[in-house]
Amino acid sequence: MPDIVLTADRTLMSDYHRNEFLGFGTCAPPNVIPDLFYSFMFFPPIKSKDGVPAAAPYGLRKIEAQLLLEGFDVSTVDPDHLHRHLDEAKVLGIHVMDPFGLGPASSTFAAVLKKEPFLAHRFRLLMESSCIRMAKRRGLRIIVGGPGVWQFKLRPSFVEKYGIDCIIEGEAEKVIGRIMRKALKGEPLPKYYEVGIEETPSLEEIPNIVNPSINGLVEIGRGCCRGCRFCSVTMRPLRWCPTEKILAEIDVNIKWGYARSACLHAEDVMLYGSSNTTPNPDKLIKLHEAVLKRCTEGISWSHCSLASVALKPNLFAKISELILQNQPWWGAEVGIETGSPELARKIMPAKAHPFKPEEWPNVVRIGMELMHDYRLIPACTLIVGLPDETEADLIKTIELVEDLKGVRSLIVPLFFVPLGRMKNESWFKETHITELHRELLVKCLMHDFRWIDHLIGLSFSGRWYAKLIQPLYTIFVRLVEYKAAKSGITINLNRPRQTQTNSKIEQLRAAVAQTGRAAGC
Ligand code: SF4
Incomplete structure (x- = not known):
């Protein structure tokens, strides 16, 4: 069982029937067709074996590659299989794009249709899942990163409610190892870490994906x-x-x-x-x-x-x-x-x-x-x-x-x-x-x-x-x-x-x- 588990919500852990255009569908709220049917059409689960997805979001793969390079015990897991991988994990890393549906496309759909977009709903469901809550009670630390982290500044009560320990904004290759080490040792973590320009990685410092x-x-x-x-x-x-x-x-x-x-x-x-x-x-x-x-x-x-x-x-x-x-x-x-x-x-x-x-x-x-x-x-x-x-x-x-x-x-x-x-x-x-x-x-x-x-x-x-x-x-x-x-x-x-x-x-x-x-x- 790995020390560090990486994941993302269902709307991100999909390859959209191998058509990126269909990924836009995750920005919409529930609409004219039943939710189950809609999710099959626009963000079906990606193939996985023992909970390990055949592919994962690119940003998550970069973090996985950096952590492997630094010798961490890390595994990327499909969100529907987290319960089988979190028992002994000490840190859960979550990749986000638009966690509260505040991005331009989803906020427009939400304003017109007056409902929570699928991508926000599925992120909330992930955070509410019983396996994360149980792991949290026994000391799991949660670190969030990805292009959508700016939205957490607008939702401080959500961060508290779900026990998110650290939010990293920016290109994290040069800082993720240091933050993970602190997390594994149980040391205090910065609540919101903004990667400064001096910590932005050069091309040589960006590892190639390995999965x-x-x-x-x-x-x-x-x-x-x-x-x-x-x-x-x-x-x-x-x-x-x-x-x-x-x-x-x-x-x-x-x-x-x-x-x-x-x-x-x-x-x-x-x-x-x-x-x-x-x-x-x-x-x-x-x-x-x-x-x-x-x-x-x-x-x-x-x-x-x-x-x-x-x-x-x-x-x-x-x-x-x-x-x-x-x-x-x-x-x-x-x-x-x-x-x-x-x-x-x-x-x-x-x-x-x-x-x-x-x-x-x-x-x-x-x-x-x-x-x-x-x-x-x-x-x-x-x-x-x-x-x-x-x-x-x-x-x-x-x-x-x-x-x-x-x-x-x-x-x-x-x-x-x-x-x-x-x-x-x-x-x-x-x-x-x-x-x-x-x-x-x-x-x-x-x-x-x-x-x-x-x-x-x-x-x-x-x-x-x-x-x-x-x-x-x-x-x-x-x-x-x-x-x-x-x-x-x-x-x-x-x-x-x-x-x-x-x-x-x-x-x-x-x-x-x-x-x-x-x-x-
Ligand atoms: S700054 Fe570049 S990436 Fe951003 S909207 Fe303009 S052209 Fe696009």
């Missing part, structure tokens, strides 16, 4: 140079992993027989190996050639920027040519955030770089068209309710969404959450929703309804179980459409909606144009 990561995710770099004010990633220094390190981690997934595919993780995969906002063709092409030799079942990207794609269309075409040799499409998360150049200048002045912030809407249009042409399917985010947002900004975002109608994509509007350098700003609440916000939300919903059947078809193409499982998602979408129609939203997927709100947009559009003329623009 498979969910959906073959491997990090190709950390940090981002664009500096958007609402983002916390930007606080970290930019580091790109050498190709050999990336391939070594892919080999771990292959060696254990888990995945011959990879999800390349970076804030902008197109910038791999670059020290600024211009892609490095040589490094990017070589990386893809090397990865694709191993990943015969295909690859995906975690994130990619529209500016990099718009800046280097020929390079993007070349990369797509390489990727599409093995697969019919690939996916990535893409931040649009706003269609307003003015708002872009205020909150994300370097998002379009080397283009100017004023060119942002056109950068989005061009980047999205290229993605459509070269079969990269983006799951795009928009931020709704930014502190400086005006009606004119919203109209420009609505216009942009209208322009993207023909682009194969999902567009997800997210309520503003105060993070990064905007962490002291106010949250956006559903009570602040104006007619224009509603219009934007409906526009995004219509966009997604328009494309969703096509995307479901692509997601499961080539899978032996497609005929069995695909109809479930189609039925789910029809149910959501039915509910939306019942709540007064007109479902018209071919023609733009004409509503009173649209006429308000026209009035405001005219006013904006008038202001522009008066200013000589």
Whole structure:
């Protein structure tokens, strides 16, 4: 029995039917289909043997690798099997992404549907489980880490109630060993440990994973140079992993027989190996050639920027040519955030770089068209309710969404959450929703309804179980459409909606144009 057990809640310990897009479903609250059915569709349990999962979240695997390297007795365990592994454990390490559903996607869903999102519910269930409570009574110490730990500062009573001993915020490779040693010896632990910039690991100090990561995710770099004010990633220094390190981690997934595919993780995969906002063709092409030799079942990207794609269309075409040799499409998360150049200048002045912030809407249009042409399917985010947002900004975002109608994509509007350098700003609440916000939300919903059947078809193409499982998602979408129609939203997927709100947009559009003329623009 190990001294240290690592785990994560059910919504994180899943490989989402080998489709990262489906992982978004964990952000939703209980809805039109029974919970059990929903969890099977969006976050089924991962395969495990004696409670040891076939794969685990990448961040947890990094901590596991670091602890093994330092000689600790550690094991990663599926949350449904914890009761068989906690008897003698002295420390339980828990990985969190969005433990209270306060992240942008889940808080937006929760505000609209007015229920606790699945990921928050499952995290609470994990903490309430009898095996953890019993182990806690006999002295188990609980340490929490992961991208979602900032939320514990907003829930101090939860930390007390469930006896969480230490929360680590930031990249923990250089500090986790020291904290674990203290925990094992029963010494006092810091309640909230923020990893300082001087403790951020260099590439050489980041160990390779030794066991498979969910959906073959491997990090190709950390940090981002664009500096958007609402983002916390930007606080970290930019580091790109050498190709050999990336391939070594892919080999771990292959060696254990888990995945011959990879999800390349970076804030902008197109910038791999670059020290600024211009892609490095040589490094990017070589990386893809090397990865694709191993990943015969295909690859995906975690994130990619529209500016990099718009800046280097020929390079993007070349990369797509390489990727599409093995697969019919690939996916990535893409931040649009706003269609307003003015708002872009205020909150994300370097998002379009080397283009100017004023060119942002056109950068989005061009980047999205290229993605459509070269079969990269983006799951795009928009931020709704930014502190400086005006009606004119919203109209420009609505216009942009209208322009993207023909682009194969999902567009997800997210309520503003105060993070990064905007962490002291106010949250956006559903009570602040104006007619224009509603219009934007409906526009995004219509966009997604328009494309969703096509995307479901692509997601499961080539899978032996497609005929069995695909109809479930189609039925789910029809149910959501039915509910939306019942709540007064007109479902018209071919023609733009004409509503009173649209006429308000026209009035405001005219006013904006008038202001522009008066200013000589
Ligand atoms: S480009 Fe993305 S990762 Fe980089 S700072 Fe902006 S939001 Fe954050």
